[in-house]
Amino acid sequence: MAGATDPAAGFGGRFTEVLLQCPASSVTSTDLSSAVEANQLNCPQSDRHRVIQCDINQLPFLPEQYDVVLCLGVVQHTKRPEKTITDLFRQTRPGGWLVLDHYTHSLSIYTKVTAGLLRPFLKRLPAEQGIEVTKALTKVFFPLHRAVRNRKAMQMVLSRFSPLLTYYHALPQLSDKLQYEWAELDTHDSLTDYYKRLRSPRSIRSTLQGLGAQQIWVKKGGNGVEARCQKPLS
Numbered sequence: 546m547a548g549a550t551d552p553a554a555g556f557g558g559r560f561t562e563v564l565l566q567c568p569a570s571s572v573t574s575t576d577l578s579s580a581v582e583a584n585q586l587n588c589p590q591s592d593r594h595r596v597i598q599c600d601i602n603q604l605p606f607l608p609e610q611y612d613v614v615l616c617l618g619v620v621q622h623t624k625r626p627e628k629t630i631t632d633l634f635r636q637t638r639p640g641g642w643l644v645l646d647h648y649t650h651s652l653s654i655y656t657k658v659t660a661g662l663l664r665p666f667l668k669r670l671p672a673e674q675g676i677e678v679t680k681a682l683t684k685v686f687f688p689l690h691r692a693v694r695n696r697k698a699m700q701m702v703l704s705r706f707s708p709l710l711t712y713y714h715a716l717p718q719l720s721d722k723l724q725y726e727w728a729e730l731d732t733h734d735s736l737t738d739y740y741k742r743l744r745s746p747r748s749i750r751s752t753l754q755g756l757g758a759q760q761i762w763v764k765k766g767g768n769g770v771e772a773r774c775q776k777p778l779s
Contacts, residue, residue, distance in 0.1 A: 559727075560617060561588045573611070575599050602632050609776075612641040618734065618768065621648040621742045627752050634756050637776045643758070647744045649769035653704070654743070660708040660736060667736045679733040682708055687725055710735055746770050 561574045561584055574584050574596045581598045590596055599605055601616075601623060614637050616629075623629040626647065637643050648654070663682075667675050686707045693699035694713035704711075710731040712724060719727070735741075749772050750763045758774035765771075 560615060561594065564615065565594060573597060573606075575601065575604065577601065601629055604632065604636060606636060608635045609638045609641075611636050612638055614641070614643045616643075616645045618646065618731075620645055621744070621769075622734075622738045622740050623742070624740060626742050626744060630749075630752050631756060634753075634758065634774075634776065639776050639778045641776050642773055643753075643776070644773045645749075646767050646772070647749055647770045648741065649745055649765065650743050651769065656705055657708075659706055663708050664736050664741075668739060670737075672737075675737045676733060679729060679736060683725065683729040683732060687711070687728055690728070691721065691724070708732060708736060744770060746772075 561572055564570050564572045565588060570593065572594045574581070574588070574594065576584065576598060577600050579598075581596050585596045588594055588596075597605065601619065602625075614633050616633055620626045620629050620633075630643075630645065633645065634643050667678060670678065686709045689703060689707065690700070690709060690711045690713060693703055694717070697714070700714055709728050711728045712719060716724075746763045746765060749770050750761060753761050753763070753772065753774045756774075757777060759777050760775040761772070762774070763770060763772040
């Protein structure tokens with residue numbers, strides 16, 4: 546892998562860390578927010594890693610610079626997801642790969658009661674206040690999620706009323722410390738994002754086909770829809 550870009554660096558560098566484990570990788574991490582500072586702290590810049598604060602729709606790079614463009618947890622929060630996918634695809638070298646995910650329509654999204662009530666309020670708070678509220682919510686609700694981590698039915702019931710996003714069901718191998726940190730980060734992300742777009746697998750596939758991508762793979766999974774595609778060599 547000659548080069549990879551991680552426009553999901555706002556997660557404190559969790560994906561950057563994985564990419565840097567590939568011995569031959571050279572990684573560029575980007576994010577519009579000050580979360581790049583957390584990424585730099587967790588994954589210091591080096592001759593293999595650089596961190597750049599920038600707009601995903603105005604990336605300061607020449608086109609076709611990266612063998613892999615990885616964008617997780619971001620596209621659905623942009624004003625025009627199809628344009629964002631187009632801009633990311635533009636950065637992919639011929640023969641390279643674009644990997645992304647996107648929220649999709651689901652019963653769980655429409656029935657998460659507490660989150661639906663809190664989000665209109667929290668997303669209008671100043672950033673620092675939003676973070677403090679999220680921390681308080683995590684402190685209150687996380688012990689409940691931990692207590693029912695081995696009871697699937699109770700997890701499902703609790704998730705309808707708890708505003709937290711947790712990963713005991715999907716990633717039980719994570720330590721309690723990481724479970725807590727990820728819950729705090731992703732709950733803040735889900736309650737304070739200005740845009741929360743939903744797209745079906747068919748819609749994502751159609752966008753990638755319209756770009757002329759090949760080796761298109763799209764399915765439901767993760768946060769909703771997971772997809773990857775290859776840019777033609779010519």
